[in-house]
Amino acid sequence: MAKIQAIRGTKDILPEELQYWQFIHNKISNLLECANYQEIRTPIFESSDLYDRGIGRDTDIVNKEMYRFHDRSNRDITLRPEGTAGIVRAFIENKMNYHHSLQRLWYSGPMFRYERPQSGRQRQFHQLGIEFLGSLDARADSEVIHLAISIFNNLNLKDLKLDLNSIGKAEDRSIYQAKLQEYLKQYYDDLDPDSQKRLISNPIRILDSKNINTQKILAEAPKISNFLSISSQRHFDAVCNYLKLLDIPYNINDKLVRGLDYYNDTAFEIKTLTSKGQDTVCGGGRYDSLVKQLGGVATPAVGCAIGLERLLLLAKENIELPSKYVDFYIATQGKKANEVGMKIMRFLHQKLFTIEIDVSSSNFGKQIKQANKKRAVACIIIGNQEVEQGTVTIKWMSNQQQEDMSIMQFEHSTSYLKKKILFYKNLKSY
Numbered sequence: 001m002a003k004i005q006a007i008r009g010t011k012d013i014l015p016e017e018l019q020y021w022q023f024i025h026n027k028i029s030n031l032l033e034c035a036n037y038q039e040i041r042t043p044i045f046e047s048s049d050l051y052d053r054g055i056g057r058d059t060d061i062v063n064k065e066m067y068r069f070h071d072r073s074n075r076d077i078t079l080r081p082e083g084t085a086g087i088v089r090a091f092i093e094n095k096m097n098y099h100h101s102l103q104r105l106w107y108s109g110p111m112f113r114y115e116r117p118q119s120g121r122q123r124q125f126h127q128l129g130i131e132f133l134g135s136l137d138a139r140a141d142s143e144v145i146h147l148a149i150s151i152f153n154n155l156n157l158k159d160l161k162l163d164l165n166s167i168g169k170a171e172d173r174s175i176y177q178a179k180l181q182e183y184l185k186q187y188y189d190d191l192d193p194d195s196q197k198r199l200i201s202n203p204i205r206i207l208d209s210k211n212i213n214t215q216k217i218l219a220e221a222p223k224i225s226n227f228l229s230i231s232s233q234r235h236f237d238a239v240c241n242y243l244k245l246l247d248i249p250y251n252i253n254d255k256l257v258r259g260l261d262y263y264n265d266t267a268f269e270i271k272t273l274t275s276k277g278q279d280t281v282c283g284g285g286r287y288d289s290l291v292k293q294l295g296g297v298a299t300p301a302v303g304c305a306i307g308l309e310r311l312l313l314l315a316k317e318n319i320e321l322p323s324k325y326v327d328f329y330i331a332t333q334g335k336k337a338n339e340v341g342m343k344i345m346r347f348l349h350q351k352l353f354t355i356e357i358d359v360s361s362s363n364f365g366k367q368i369k370q371a372n373k374k375r376a377v378a379c380i381i382i383g384n385q386e387v388e389q390g391t392v393t394i395k396w397m398s399n400q401q402q403e404d405m406s407i408m409q410f411e412h413s414t415s416y417l418k419k420k421i422l423f424y425k426n427l428k429s430y
């Protein structure tokens with residue numbers, strides 16, 4: 001029989017690895033709560049229309065990367081390739097602007113894209129994103145960028161670079177697009193095949209090409225910055241000004257255009273200078289027309305998404321996880337003792353001690369070895385003798401001291417036990 005394996009491009013996150021995920025998740029969520037951002041969770045599958053209309057049919061994501069299928073009722077469904085479109089749908093559907101015209105939201109969860117798997121690129125991957133809906137002010141853009149940067153700083157990530165650009169409004173872009181097309185047509189034969197295709201469908205995306213020859217041709221190409229309207233130019237200047245004020249270094253990259261159609265004005269990416277593979281850890285920008293485009297009341301917005309796999313690849317080496325231990329390891333021998341052990345287990349669990357009960361029925365020597373392996377602060381031993389006397393033996397593992405207590409006394413000693421556990425934990429840095 002064929003072996004059943006995880007689907008190509010997906011990964012199990014095993015318990016040991018998950019500790020790192022939880023560590024960064026807690027850090028980031030604390031940081032975002034402090035900035036008064038609220039978490040939102042939307043479904044991982046949506047009607048395909050949402051992405052056709054939201055992200056745009058001429059983008060790589062919609063064209064080539066979507067997990068799109070028909071369900072049993074023949075609905076056209078897509079596993080979400082990104083978070084923003086779903087959040088905007090939820091924003092409209094739940095009339096979130098009704099109570100608060102400003103919404104500061106964040107999300108985190110799996111996204112799905114059919115891409116060639118490699119280091120830092122999977123088919124199921126995770127993004128954490130920030131969305132600030134309801135403001136046209138350049139302070140909103142700067143706040144989102146500041147938060148993304150502060151997330152990286154908080155995880156001690158250095159050697160990052162913020163690339164910034166303004167891609168103007170749709171009208172500015174269509175004039176620019178024509179100029180760019182005109183320029184690139186002269187070099188059609190020298191462009192890489194992907195760029196040749198894009199020359200008709202989405203010429204601005206050619207700016208993003210990694211092909212060296214194409215890049216050479218692009219060096220002399222018209223620049224979007226010369227086609228910005230006055231209001232876009234002002235907005236961009238204001239964002240730059242706030243970033244300077246916040247001591248956030250940035251690099252203006254006039255080739256930065258981003259792969260989704262819904263962006264306007266501010267576009268940015270945060271890249272690592274150290275990783276060899278996939279170097280973009282965060283991408284974002286302003287999307288003032290998306291809410292209206294998806295049927296809501298026109299609402300400006302700005303946001304970004306961080307790729308968590310790529311973030312972890314960088315952050316892991318700086319993370320020192322707190323060591324794992326258990327407060328009490330419960331060792332028992334014999335039928336009656338097993339029963340007493342179960343009750344002790346329930347009692348300690350209710351009092352929120354960290355515990356583990358040994359279910360091996362092996363001899364005490366082996367069980368105590370296990371207790372050491374699990375870094376137990378204490379072992380509770382219950383054998384025939386204890387059962388007869390109605391007691392338990394507590395063995396403090398760091399100095400091997402033992403004490404006997406009647407079960408009755410034990411169950412009235414919570415604060416004593418808490419203190420002792422704390423004392424021994426401090427004594428030996430568990």
Ligand code: ATP
Nearest residue numbers: 115120121122125259280281282283305306307310
């Ligand atoms: P790339 O150029 O690497 O394909 P993108 O522009 O498609 O990135 P965005 O849509 O902006 O990426 O997504 C934001 C972030 O999500 C990226 O910067 C990256 O860190 C992460 N990301 C995107 N696609 C993947 C993937 N297939 N696997 C892992 N992380 C991803």
Ligand code: MG
Nearest residue numbers: 060113115259
């Ligand atoms: Mg991509």
